[in-house]
Amino acid sequence: MNPIAPIINGLSITLKHMFMKPVTLQYPSERPKVATRYRGLHGLKVSHSRAKCVACYLCPTVCPAKCITVEAGEDSSHNKIATRYEIDMLRCIFCGYCVEACPVDALKMTGEFELANYSREDFIYSKERLLEK
Amino acid sequence: MVNLIINDKPVTAPKDSTIYDAAKINGIKIPILCHDKKLKPFGACRMCLVEVEQMKGRQIPACTTPITEGMIIQTATPDIIKARKLVLELLLLNHPLDCPVCDKGGDCDLQNLTYEYQVNSNRFVDSKFQHKIDYNNPLIERDMNRCVLCGKCVRICDQIVGYGALTFIDRGIETKIGCEFEDGLNCEFCGSCVSVCPVGSLLARPFKNKARFWALTKHSSVCGYCGTGCNLTLGVKDNKVLTTIYDENQGFHKGQLCARGRFGYQFINSEKRLMTPLVRKNGNLVEATWEEALEIVTARLRGGTSVAALATARLTNEELSLFKKLMIENVGSKNIDHSGGYAHSALTEGFTRSFGTTAAPSTILDIQKSDYLLVVKTDAYETHPVIGFEINLAVKNNGVKLTILSDKRGKLSKLPDARTAVHVPGSEVAVLNAICKSILDQKLISATAASIPGFAQLESALAAYTPEAVASQSGLTAAEINQIAIDYASAAKALILFPTGLAYAGHNAELASAVANLALLTGKVGSEGCGVLCMNEKNNSQGAVDMGFYAQEDGLNALKILDACTSGAVKTLFIAGENPLASYPNSAKVKSALDAVECLIVSDLFLTETAARADVVLPACSYAEKEGTFTSTDRRVQYIKPAIKKIGKSRTDFEIFSSLIVALGGAAPASPAAEFAAISAVTPGYAGMTHTGLGVEGCFAPVEVKPAFVVPQSAATPVEAGKLALVTGSVLYHNGTLSQHGEGPMFVCPDAYIEMSRADARNKTIIEDDLVTVSSPSGTLQLKAKITPRMPEGVVFIPYHFPAAPVNKVWSGSAVTMVTVAK
Numbered sequence: 028m029n030p031i032a033p034i035i036n037g038l039s040i041t042l043k044h045m046f047m048k049p050v051t052l053q054y055p056s057e058r059p060k061v062a063t064r065y066r067g068l069h070g071l072k073v074s075h076s077r078a079k080c081v082a083c084y085l086c087p088t089v090c091p092a093k094c095i096t097v098e099a100g101e102d103s104s105h106n107k108i109a110t111r112y113e114i115d116m117l118r119c120i121f122c123g124y125c126v127e128a129c130p131v132d133a134l135k136m137t138g139e140f141e142l143a144n145y146s147r148e149d150f151i152y153s154k155e156r157l158l159e160k
Numbered sequence: 161m162v163n164l165i166i167n168d169k170p171v172t173a174p175k176d177s178t179i180y181d182a183a184k185i186n187g188i189k190i191p192i193l194c195h196d197k198k199l200k201p202f203g204a205c206r207m208c209l210v211e212v213e214q215m216k217g218r219q220i221p222a223c224t225t226p227i228t229e230g231m232i233i234q235t236a237t238p239d240i241i242k243a244r245k246l247v248l249e250l251l252l253l254n255h256p257l258d259c260p261v262c263d264k265g266g267d268c269d270l271q272n273l274t275y276e277y278q279v280n281s282n283r284f285v286d287s288k289f290q291h292k293i294d295y296n297n298p299l300i301e302r303d304m305n306r307c308v309l310c311g312k313c314v315r316i317c318d319q320i321v322g323y324g325a326l327t328f329i330d331r332g333i334e335t336k337i338g339c340e341f342e343d344g345l346n347c348e349f350c351g352s353c354v355s356v357c358p359v360g361s362l363l364a365r366p367f368k369n370k371a372r373f374w375a376l377t378k379h380s381s382v383c384g385y386c387g388t389g390c391n392l393t394l395g396v397k398d399n400k401v402l403t404t405i406y407d408e409n410q411g412f413h414k415g416q417l418c419a420r421g422r423f424g425y426q427f428i429n430s431e432k433r434l435m436t437p438l439v440r441k442n443g444n445l446v447e448a449t450w451e452e453a454l455e456i457v458t459a460r461l462r463g464g465t466s467v468a469a470l471a472t473a474r475l476t477n478e479e480l481s482l483f484k485k486l487m488i489e490n491v492g493s494k495n496i497d498h499s500g501g502y503a504h505s506a507l508t509e510g511f512t513r514s515f516g517t518t519a520a521p522s523t524i525l526d527i528q529k530s531d532y533l534l535v536v537k538t539d540a541y542e543t544h545p546v547i548g549f550e551i552n553l554a555v556k557n558n559g560v561k562l563t564i565l566s567d568k569r570g571k572l573s574k575l576p577d578a579r580t581a582v583h584v585p586g587s588e589v590a591v592l593n594a595i596c597k598s599i600l601d602q603k604l605i606s607a608t609a610a611s612i613p614g615f616a617q618l619e620s621a622l623a624a625y626t627p628e629a630v631a632s633q634s635g636l637t638a639a640e641i642n643q644i645a646i647d648y649a650s651a652a653k654a655l656i657l658f659p660t661g662l663a664y665a666g667h668n669a670e671l672a673s674a675v676a677n678l679a680l681l682t683g684k685v686g687s688e689g690c691g692v693l694c695m696n697e698k699n700n701s702q703g704a705v706d707m708g709f710y711a712q713e714d715g716l717n718a719l720k721i722l723d724a725c726t727s728g729a730v731k732t733l734f735i736a737g738e739n740p741l742a743s744y745p746n747s748a749k750v751k752s753a754l755d756a757v758e759c760l761i762v763s764d765l766f767l768t769e770t771a772a773r774a775d776v777v778l779p780a781c782s783y784a785e786k787e788g789t790f791t792s793t794d795r796r797v798q799y800i801k802p803a804i805k806k807i808g809k810s811r812t813d814f815e816i817f818s819s820l821i822v823a824l825g826g827a828a829p830a831s832p833a834a835e836f837a838a839i840s841a842v843t844p845g846y847a848g849m850t851h852t853g854l855g856v857e858g859c860f861a862p863v864e865v866k867p868a869f870v871v872p873q874s875a876a877t878p879v880e881a882g883k884l885a886l887v888t889g890s891v892l893y894h895n896g897t898l899s900q901h902g903e904g905p906m907f908v909c910p911d912a913y914i915e916m917s918r919a920d921a922r923n924k925t926i927i928e929d930d931l932v933t934v935s936s937p938s939g940t941l942q943l944k945a946k947i948t949p950r951m952p953e954g955v956v957f958i959p960y961h962f963p964a965a966p967v968n969k970v971w972s973g974s975a976v977t978m979v980t981v982a983k
Contacts, residue, residue: 083260084372099369105295107261107369130260 061138066121068139069114069152070159072132078158079133082109086125086134094118095125112154116142135159164231179222179233180208190235191244191276193251193269193358194310195223197408198416199319204311206247207273210235219243241277248279251308253286255359262306264360267373270308291336296344298907299365299423300354304336307361313337313353320416321352322552322575337361348892349908350545351422355406355415366423366903367403371395378405379803380856382790383421384474384783385895387696388413388524388546389792390421391856394784394803401428401784401804411857412525418545419893423904427782428804430901432766434779435808445767445777450809453776454816458823460732460759460776461491468495468721468730471709472737473504473698474898476788476800478832479813480700480707481839483736486817490824494715495730498704499697500744501718502973503662506694507705510672514680516866518705519845522655522691523794523860528554529689532561532651534644536588536658536667536675538570538580538950542892543659544695544793548572551657561651563644565591567887568957569950581644582952585885586666586976587634590874592674594630595645597622599681602642604649606683614869618677621871633877635952649682653689661697662743662896663888663960663967666875666975674872686865696793698896699783703791706843706861718744719973725753732759736813737780741769742897742963745973746938763816766901769963779810786812787832789854791861798858799851875975883978884920884956886936888971891959900961912965914943914958914981917951926983934958936979939969956981 052059061067072079082099094117100110126134137159144150161172166179166188173182178201183190193205203224210222213232219240222233234240251270259265294302314326314337325347329338339345354362376395383390391411395403404422408415427433437453438445461467469487471480480498487496498504507518515521527533527550541548548571554560555575562578564570567585572578583591599605600619609615627638627645648654656675660667675692676685684690696702704710711717716724722740724730726749733754740750754760754773762771763778771777783790784803791797806812814835818828829835833851840846845861853859878885891909899905914934916926926932930945934956943958943965951957956979958967971977 081261082369083265084375085260088372088374101369105293 061140065138065140066123066136068116068137068142069125069157070135070137071112071154071157072135073159078109078154079131080109080112081107081131081133082112083130085128085130089124089128091122091124092118092120109154112157114152114157116150116152117147162227162229164227164229164233166233167235173227177227179210179212179225179227179231182227183222183233183235188235190222191273192223193273193308194312196312196316196356198414199312199315202311202315204309207244209240209243211237211240245277245279248274248277249282249284252279252282253284254289255308256288256305262360263363263368264357265372268360269358294344297346297349299349299419299904300345300351301363301365301368302345303361303363304338306359307337308359309335309337310358312356312358313362316352316356317347319556320549320552321348321350322549322556322571323347326353348419349423349904350417350419351904352416355417355422364403364423366426370402371397376402376405379801380410381784381803382699382798382800383417384699385420385424385899386544387698387701387793388544389699389790389794389796389798389858390417390546391798392417392421394425396803399804401425413546413549416546416549419904419908420895420899420902421546424893424899424902426903427765427898427901428784429807430766432901433807434765434767434777434810437779437809438777440775445772445774450811453778454819454823456776457734457761457778458820460761461734461820461824463732464492465495466729466731467491467493467734468716468724468732469493469734469736470718470721470738470740471496471498471704473498473696473701473704474737474783474896475700475704475813476786476832477700477703477707477791477797477839478788478835479817480704480709482814482817482821482829482835484707484709486821486824490821490826494713495711495721495724496709496715497711497718497721498709498738499701499718500662500740501711501720502665502668503660503697504701504705504710505669506658506660506667506672507696507702508710509669511676511694513669513870514673514676514868515685516868517844517863519702519795519861519863520692520694520793521685521863521865522693523796524550524693525794526655526689526691526693527551527657528558528560530554530560530653530655531689532648532654533563534648534654534656535562535564535572536566536656536671537664538564538566538568538572539664539889540657540659540695541571543661543697543890543895545893547657547695551575561647563647565644567955568952573950581636581640584633584635584877585887585955586875586877587630588666589670589674589872590625590630591634591636591641592671592678593622593625593872593874594627594634594641595648596674596677596681597625598627598642598645599649599678602645602649604645605681608683609681612680612867612869618869618871648678653687654682654684655689655691655693657693657695659695659697661890663890665745665888665973670872670874673870677869677872680867680869685867693794699792700790702793702795703789706791706846707839722750722753725757728756730757732761733757734761735770736763739764739768739770739897739963741773742966742968743960745968745971747966747968748939749972750968763813768897778816779808780816781806781810781812785810786814788814789836789851795845795861795863796858797846797849797854797861799854878976878978880978883980884916884954886934886956886958886971886977886979887975888958888960888967891961894959894961897961897963900963909959912943912959912962912967913946914956915946915948915951916956916981917953918947918949919953920956920981921945921947924981924983926981930983933982934970934979936970936972936977938972941965941967941969
């Protein structure tokens, strides 16, 4: 085979790409488009200015990584609420079972994927941090 | 036995079974919501429908239909399943589907059946109920919106507890379970209704929202309060005992518990528990290491007979046995005792001389098999509520006759046909002697009685106790005494019950001998349903006696130990779990003894009033953290194993005593099991028992009776003009001083009070909740007044459990104390 042909072939591909839209995303100045069903950071849904979560304990029960800690309590009108709701993101495997198990549609997984942090404590997301803004 | 065919399988069942029972014992499950083993069949839920071929395939409820020979039953035909689905649909029509917030989720019979029968949709439409939820008390929440009207709560409250707090209100679709005047629940709060509720209508508030049922690990154990020895299941999560779980298959009581058993577990994980050893330095108790603390204790224990020990009867048999070994073999002192040195005297002195044994010759199981019950003091219900439930059942279901000999009326007096003979406080021995005399006079004695040693002496000694003579001093009539004599002697089977305890100084050896005489005269000992049952106060009171943990030979008893502390003869006092300052009579005397003793060592769960005065405090473990055996009041030996890990740096008393034995140069047993082997080798009745052999049911240690008649000395009943007779005792759902660390008992009765009759209150112009001053020669005390119709005129009652209002300031250990009460 002619030894020149593959080189020309290759260079033509390179040349073609020089005029195409670049594949590389210039992160962080450019942001990726996150799929609607992407499983990122959890969010506690809010309805009527309070968390929808009723602390039924189904998410910690179904969680295969045992990363959810719930403590239930009552508010002043005896409604069951989560007095503590924590997810340890270092343990979470983002399987989404918690969202699936939720009987009151109180939990979702957002497109938030930038979860890096400097200390281990910062990976434990409390209820305040998880509440949707 | 009856032969029948269930689901094409030939089976047999006892003659008195229902179809449901017959299926259950043959391993065939029939779904049901309204049935409990303890309750009478009711037939409310219609879930247990079955088809019987002889009844032309009609669907009939299995729980109320008795079986007959040759019955052919089908329990799960497509028609039946369709019918059950319909029942569930109708139940779910008004039932709110709030399983995520309902605390019963996971343990709910209705939820489980809905899942099992796949009732995913409902063909009917109706609105849900909007009943107000009852949050009026901190123990039981009542949400009638979730109710399926099975009626179990109503029936258990009526049939077993005998309170009747709940009932059906209104009719038809409006039917609901309600309390009197549709008000909030205001009862004894035993929680029996909560335990049987198949749905989330009745919830235990101390456990509400703490955890889901499936997240709990279940550990069966034995209740650590009174001597009944109830079995219970502890629900544990994250090393915390969060609740007690109902199991109808547990124990003689079929899972039935009282408020302290069910709601009083919080002391186990209390924040007030001692976490580290404490040592007194410069007058203050400071945290120390175990090595440091044990070194001080070891040095102090090398004092021979100047060392004394008091233990609580809540320790296990193994611990008590080891403590005794430590004191006698390694320390060289026989000064050991428990329960004030007098609360066990009915067994150690009374039964020893009358029955030749230190245990009661009857069991709790005899109550329901008897024909006639004679209860000394109505307090039997307060001290041992589950035995009280057994008495209720015996009277209501089996028609057992009940007579109560008491210084006040009480809940037992309200049972159907119960006779209460209210006598002057302190005259019970005289009355019992008069009953014996009446039996002798009316020639009602058994044929064998005359051959029992001591008969002649008894007969002559009883001459002074004619019913007429006793009637005048006891406040009863001679006819009443004679009637009790006739009833007791003529019953085919009769059982006498009396409670003992620190607050029942009058229930001593004399009373024990007096009731023993009565039983022996009429030959009512040694057969089923007969005998005498001494109801011991604490969970291992009987065990402490069986282990011989009381003053014997030349050893000092508890009260003498305290005297010796004051005089300086005892220089080191080791108290394991007792709180004499709060529970022993005459607090001033106890206080001076504890102040005088050179070194006070206390091992306890909490920094009690006594522990706060100690030089060394050792943190001990509760029953949920240790392995060992407890012996119940009817001598059932039961095995417990740890349900949780030890709290903080606490150690079990077994470990503490073991390390002290080693430090003093002795050899300690390897484990509680090894110690129990040593116990079973030497303790009468325990032969052949092992930890593994005890199983879940436990084993009865047999009691051998060598009868003898003893002349009981009746005490003179004190009478002083203008003064009232103070009787001490237990209040419902408290037990010792431990129950003040339980939420349930503290809600039902948070504080001490003085209970008096309406007549006395009127005379002294005292009204309910008035603060009154009680004074006796030993001191004064301020208490809230409680005016009840059950107290006879001239008698006041104060419960003893509360260190905050210590009755032992005015009570110095006599059965009856004359006090003045003023506003």
